[in-house]
Every structure is written in C-alpha cells, then in structure tokens.
Amino acid sequence: MPKRISEIFGVSEDDLKNEGVFNGFIDLDSVFYVDPHLVKNTKIPELENSYIHFKKYFSEILHVLENVKTSEDRFFSTAHKKLIFPELSFVLPLGYSTG
Incomplete structure (x- = not known):
C-alpha cells in the first residue's frame, strides 16, 4: 500500500502543512528522480x-x-x-x- 511522506519520515501531517510541504504518496506522486x-x-x-x-x-x-x-x-x-x-x-x- 502506498505511504505518504508523513508516514515515511515520521512527522505529522499538520507539521508538513505548516511548512508548506505537500503530503503526497511517496511512490505515486514522485516517480521521477x-x-x-x-x-x-x-x-x-x-x-x-x-x-x-x-x-x-x-x-x-x-x-x-x-x-x-x-x-x-x-x-x-x-x-x-x-x-x-x-x-x-x-x-x-x-x-x-x-x-
């Protein structure tokens, strides 16, 4: 099952939102590196x-x-x-x- 950035890095969704970070699905929203x-x-x-x-x-x-x-x-x-x-x-x- 795909995981969000908050799950992978162990941070709250609110903290990411406060920093302006999109809490996307790490393997679905970013297949380009x-x-x-x-x-x-x-x-x-x-x-x-x-x-x-x-x-x-x-x-x-x-x-x-x-x-x-x-x-x-x-x-x-x-x-x-x-x-x-x-x-x-x-x-x-x-x-x-x-x-």
Missing part, C-alpha cells in the same frame, strides 16, 4: 559546471551544520533556509521517492 551525479560529466553547455556548484552548495551546508548546537541557533537557521527548495509552479514538480 534526478541523480546529481548524472550531470558530473555532462557535455551540455548550460549544465557544464553544475555538479561542481551542487557539491559546493551542499558542502557549505554540511560545514554550517557542524556548528549547530540547538535548533534555535543561527547555524541551524542558516542551514534550514538553504535546504528549502520551493517548486516553481510553471515547471514539473520533482518531489521525493523511496527508491
């Missing part, structure tokens, strides 16, 4: 350095997270803001997948 490693050796000019930018972006977040002491400190807040990726309404929403 983009693997960042696939752009590593791309020859597409628009994506040429995207893997380097991707790694740098998430490395910086990990560095910030190393300094987090509580969910109330500025390091947590900074990392949290960098991990919010709103989906644009005019493009294909990618969502999540367990596979």
